[in-house]
Amino acid sequence: MEGTHSDPRFVDGKDAGALRTIGEVGSALGIRQxxxxxWEQQFPMLRPLKRSGGRRYYRPADVALxxxxxxxxxxxxxxxxxxxxxxxxxxxxxxxxxxxEVRPQAPxxxxxxxxxxxxxxxxxxxxxxxxALDL
Numbered sequence: 001m002e003g004t005h006s007d008p009r010f011v012d013g014k015d016a017g018a019l020r021t022i023g024e025v026g027s028a029l030g031i032r033q034x035x036x037x038x039w040e041q042q043f044p045m046l047r048p049l050k051r052s053g054g055r056r057y058y059r060p061a062d063v064a065l066x067x068x069x070x071x072x073x074x075x076x077x078x079x080x081x082x083x084x085x086x087x088x089x090x091x092x093x094x095x096x097x098x099x100x101e102v103r104p105q106a107p108x109x110x111x112x113x114x115x116x117x118x119x120x121x122x123x124x125x126x127x128x129x130x131x132a133l134d135l
Contacts, residue, residue: 019049019057029063031070039069042080045087 014020026033040046046065049057058066065087072083 017060019059020063022048022056022058025058025063025066029066029070031066036066039066039080043069043084043087 020028022033022036025031026036040048043065046062046069048062049059051057068087069083072078072086073080078086
């Protein structure tokens with residue numbers, strides 16, 4: 001069977017173009033099965049074949065898409081919404097991973113070191129939350 005399998009993550013002896021179960025894909029990519037199912041709901045372009053009993057079979061293109069989603073979300077810091085936009089071609093190069101956007105410029109360890117405008121914004125948020133709870 002040498003030469004029939006080009007993907008080293010799958011060591012099951014199947015052909016490289018063979019359909020894979022959710023368990024096989026999850027093990028090969030290091031992604032838990034419930035996460036794969038959730039991503040199916042969040043990414044409409046991810047549609048594995050479903051057979052009787054709801055058993056999922058992933059095509060090689062599905063596996064490649066899952067790898068891309070995993071890279072965007074778990075390594076590059078995209079939100080699921082951002083990753084979906086990126087996959088649909090809707091994100092310009094200007095968009096950066098969310099992790100870079102929320103990283104503060106300089107760490108603040110004490111309240112008196114926080115800029116006044118940040119404190120004002122936080123107080124406004126607290127007031128809106130309090131008002132919402134009073135409804």
